[in-house]
Amino acid sequence: MNEDDIQQIFFVECEESLEAAEAGLDACRKGTHDDETINAIFRAVHSVKGGAGAFGHLAMQAFTHCFENLLGEIREHRVELTPALVDLMLAALDLLRDHVDAAQSGSDAPDDSALIAQLEAAQAGGAVDAVPSPAEPETSQASEAASPSGGFDDLDALLDEITADPPAAPEPQAAQETADGAQEESGWRVHVRPHAGSMANGSEPLLWLRELAELGGTCEACDVDPLPPLDRLNVEDGYLGWTFRMPAGVTREQVADIFDFAGDDVSIAQDDEGMPPPVLSETEAQKPPRGEPPVRPDERDTDKPAPAPGAPTPSPAPAVSGSQSVRIDLKKLDRLIDGVGELVIAQSMLNQRLSNENVAHIEELALLDTLVRDIQEHAMAFRAQPISAVFGRVPRLLRELAGKTGKHVKLEVTGETTELDKTVIERLSEPMTHLIRNAVDHGIEPAEDRRAAGKDPEGTLSLSAEQKAGRIVIRIGDDGRGIDREKIRAKAIANGVIAEDAQLSDEECCQLVFAPGLSTAKEVSNISGRGVGMDVVKQNVKDLGGRINIESEPGVGTTFVLALPLTLAISDGMIVEVGDQSLVIPLTHVIESLRPAEGEVKGLGTARRMLNVRGSFVPIVPLGAMTGAKGWENDPGKGVLVLVETEGSGRAALLVDAISDQRQFVIKSLDAHYRAVDSVAGATIMGNGQVALIVDVDFLVKSCEAPVPPAPASPEMVRAA
Amino acid sequence: MQTITLPSKCDRAAASALVPEMCDALGDHPVAVDAAKVERIGQAMLQLLVSAARTEGGIALTNPSEPFAAAVRLAGLEPVLIEEAAQ
Numbered sequence: 129m130n131e132d133d134i135q136q137i138f139f140v141e142c143e144e145s146l147e148a149a150e151a152g153l154d155a156c157r158k159g160t161h162d163d164e165t166i167n168a169i170f171r172a173v174h175s176v177k178g179g180a181g182a183f184g185h186l187a188m189q190a191f192t193h194c195f196e197n198l199l200g201e202i203r204e205h206r207v208e209l210t211p212a213l214v215d216l217m218l219a220a221l222d223l224l225r226d227h228v229d230a231a232q233s234g235s236d237a238p239d240d241s242a243l244i245a246q247l248e249a250a251q252a253g254g255a256v257d258a259v260p261s262p263a264e265p266e267t268s269q270a271s272e273a274a275s276p277s278g279g280f281d282d283l284d285a286l287l288d289e290i291t292a293d294p295p296a297a298p299e300p301q302a303a304q305e306t307a308d309g310a311q312e313e314s315g316w317r318v319h320v321r322p323h324a325g326s327m328a329n330g331s332e333p334l335l336w337l338r339e340l341a342e343l344g345g346t347c348e349a350c351d352v353d354p355l356p357p358l359d360r361l362n363v364e365d366g367y368l369g370w371t372f373r374m375p376a377g378v379t380r381e382q383v384a385d386i387f388d389f390a391g392d393d394v395s396i397a398q399d400d401e402g403m404p405p406p407v408l409s410e411t412e413a414q415k416p417p418r419g420e421p422p423v424r425p426d427e428r429d430t431d432k433p434a435p436a437p438g439a440p441t442p443s444p445a446p447a448v449s450g451s452q453s454v455r456i457d458l459k460k461l462d463r464l465i466d467g468v469g470e471l472v473i474a475q476s477m478l479n480q481r482l483s484n485e486n487v488a489h490i491e492e493l494a495l496l497d498t499l500v501r502d503i504q505e506h507a508m509a510f511r512a513q514p515i516s517a518v519f520g521r522v523p524r525l526l527r528e529l530a531g532k533t534g535k536h537v538k539l540e541v542t543g544e545t546t547e548l549d550k551t552v553i554e555r556l557s558e559p560m561t562h563l564i565r566n567a568v569d570h571g572i573e574p575a576e577d578r579r580a581a582g583k584d585p586e587g588t589l590s591l592s593a594e595q596k597a598g599r600i601v602i603r604i605g606d607d608g609r610g611i612d613r614e615k616i617r618a619k620a621i622a623n624g625v626i627a628e629d630a631q632l633s634d635e636e637c638c639q640l641v642f643a644p645g646l647s648t649a650k651e652v653s654n655i656s657g658r659g660v661g662m663d664v665v666k667q668n669v670k671d672l673g674g675r676i677n678i679e680s681e682p683g684v685g686t687t688f689v690l691a692l693p694l695t696l697a698i699s700d701g702m703i704v705e706v707g708d709q710s711l712v713i714p715l716t717h718v719i720e721s722l723r724p725a726e727g728e729v730k731g732l733g734t735a736r737r738m739l740n741v742r743g744s745f746v747p748i749v750p751l752g753a754m755t756g757a758k759g760w761e762n763d764p765g766k767g768v769l770v771l772v773e774t775e776g777s778g779r780a781a782l783l784v785d786a787i788s789d790q791r792q793f794v795i796k797s798l799d800a801h802y803r804a805v806d807s808v809a810g811a812t813i814m815g816n817g818q819v820a821l822i823v824d825v826d827f828l829v830k831s832c833e834a835p836v837p838p839a840p841a842s843p844e845m846v847r848a849a
Numbered sequence: 850m851q852t853i854t855l856p857s858k859c860d861r862a863a864a865s866a867l868v869p870e871m872c873d874a875l876g877d878h879p880v881a882v883d884a885a886k887v888e889r890i891g892q893a894m895l896q897l898l899v900s901a902a903r904t905e906g907g908i909a910l911t912n913p914s915e916p917f918a919a920a921v922r923l924a925g926l927e928p929v930l931i932e933e934a935a936q
Contacts, residue, residue: 322892327861327891327892327893332891332892333892334890334891334892334895334920334923334924337923337924338923341923347922347923347924347925348925349925350924350925350926350929352896352899352903352926352929355896355899355900355903356900357900357903357904358868358871358872358875358897358900358901358904359872359904361868361896361897361900363861363864363865363868363893363896363897364861364865364893366892366893366896367896367900368892368895368896368899368924370924370925
């Protein structure tokens with residue numbers, strides 16, 4: 129792993145730290161914070177600072193240093209946490225994010241001088257009022273004096289500044305104990321043993337020592353015994369351990385905070401627990417024993433190094449540093465997933481062939497089937513990411529919107545750990561951003577209107593994600609004014625989107641916001657009118673194989689419901705026969721299949737038929753009529769009805785001639801090979817090499833709800849097949 | 850006496866690069882290590898120097914820069930690197 133790789137890990141960790149800080153500051157804003165919340169924010173900023181210094185991002189380091197100083201004052205209750213201060217810190221967090229982005233893209237660091245001045249003023253303002261306590265204020269002032277904002281050059285210059293005058297930082301009793309053996313009287317000891325692999329993981333143990341020195345700690349001893357002679361030294365491994373004497377005024381928690389982001393890279397022990405034993409790196413651990421091992425023989429002889437009480441779990445995790453994660457080029461991963469897709473097809477073809485030969489039911493085939501499915505699942509899991517990657521950006525978006533619209537919006541998030549495909553996540557960001565802009569700009573009313581309506585003057589945006597029936601359902605809801613259906617309808621008529629006498633249900637009215645020509649530029653402000661209309665949002669979601677629906681109640685709010693596939697590549701489907709064609713119905717839609725008993729099918733009007741499913745009636749949709757296939761069965765009593773669930777159109781029974789199989793299929797885009805066809809979600813290659821179309825169940829059922837079934841796809845579906 | 854000059858940035862990469870030279874140089878007599886240029890130094894280089902100091906004839910540090918001396922002080926390695934070398 130080279131420095132760039134480690135730096136990439138740093139950026140990933142930065143993202144996590146920023147999210148943690150964001151969550152903490154959000155709690156502060158809501159007033160639900162406690163000391164631990166401030167600690168968590170401090171740790172997050174501190175963690176970014178450590179990495180920034182290690183990788184030479186000096187501007188970021190300087191900025192985080194100021195930010196951290198202020199947080200330190202708040203943590204010590206020397207600066208009061210006011211709403212204005214929380215806002216300042218949120219602004220600082222946004223700027224820190226810009227710093228990280230700049231460092232990542234290699235561009236110039238953002239101008240942070242104004243904000244640094246504000247942070248310093250806030251910090252100083254608190255310090256004036258602060259009651260000096262015996263130890264920490266001195267430490268804090270000393271470190272401030274030693275490192276003026278933006279003034280330190282790099283990591284080791286920092287080391288220099290701090291270690292040049294170590295006696296200045298400690299409190300008086302700490303200074304006097306350096307002279308002789310009267311050390312038991314005050315202070316306490318901390319033993320620090322960085323694990324052998326800690327440096328390879330990107331940690332720099334000297335940084336931790338610097339933090340200890342900043343708190344007034346002094347190094348009592350360095351354990352150099354495990355260090356091998358030069359010819360057996362592995363410079364990638366750490367061998368040293370340190371004992372620091374900390375002033376009595378420094379708490380265990382303060383010291384623990386230093387190592388909070390060190391994870392499994394270090395063992396810590398206190399006082400007479402003694403120095404934790406060395407923890408080998410994987411490469412060292414795997415080396416065969418030699419006459420003179422590189423670490424203490426008594427430790428090498430034990431299978432597991434005995435952990436010191438209270439130390440982070442030293443085994444097995446630390447011992448496998450470097451193998452816990454592997455970075456893979458995304459292209460390689462995609463090739464693997466493509467390969468898995470082809471494997472699924474090949475396996476399916478093999479199945480078909482053997483079935484034709486009447487040898488389908490052999491044990492090896494079942495085993496192969498299981499293995500292929502396992503491999504597919506694992507391959508898909510490589511690409512799975514939590515949706516927090518998208519949700520995490522929302523607070524900042526809301527702050528920006530608040531600045532532009534004056535509407536302060538609370539955010540409620542649930543299900544942010546729900547995982548979905550990386551590609552889906554990446555392509556979800558744009559439509560979601562637009563929906564949120566829209567919700568704040570158009571949905572949520574200005575504070576005065578909300579007060580007048582008896583609502584909380586602050587609006588609420590709720591985001592949720594959950595896995596439901598093989599799909600990811602994301603809800604973006606606001607508690608605003610709701611969609612004015614009459615206004616939308618009038619606009620749609622005015623723009624020629626619908627006829628004047630069109631009879632539309634409430635939901636259809638709402639869906640009009642997605643109509644091209646209705647939602648673009650004209651009425652929108654500079655917030656949501658950035659050239660992306662709601663029709664594009666719908667298209668984006670549809671391109672992802674998803675659906676978008678609207679639930680809106682006037683005066684109560686609007687919720688956009690996005691239903692997305694877990695993965696874009698492989699799915700389970702039911703192969704059905706309709707006339708002379710095979711079609712695939714995605715299994716995510718299928719509830720059950722049945723042959724209706726006599727009397728369960730009722731006519732409705734002139735052309736429609738309904739199926740009585742245990743007391744509730746669902747429309748029957750003959751797939752043959754939609755496809756234009758020849759010789760399809762129109763009698764529900766002779767065919768098979770596949771009961772499906774749709775997003776937005778409820779249930780329906782698809783009438784097919786027969787069900788021939790249920791298997792995995794690899795989705796091939798019809799757009800890429802032919803062109804987009806309504807009612808068709810894509811195509812797949814069957815086991816026998818034939819192309820079968822995948823039915824777009826939602827569209828199909830919805831189009832049949834219209835008074836005159838449009839059947840627009842029929843000739844094209846035949847041609848495409 | 851052969852002199853090895855430490856670079857200004859003594860990180861892991863620098864330590865890795867220095868190992869062969871240091872191994873070749875070590876012999877019956879201390880190898881002079883010039884630390885005048887050192888501006889940044891991490892654990893990897895410090896422990897390389899300590900290991901070298903304890904191997905064969907050891908090393909003799911000369912002209913330690915202030916950042917170098919500060920890092921040695923911080924890590925409590927003065928007795929091993931500075932005082933032992935001085936004896």
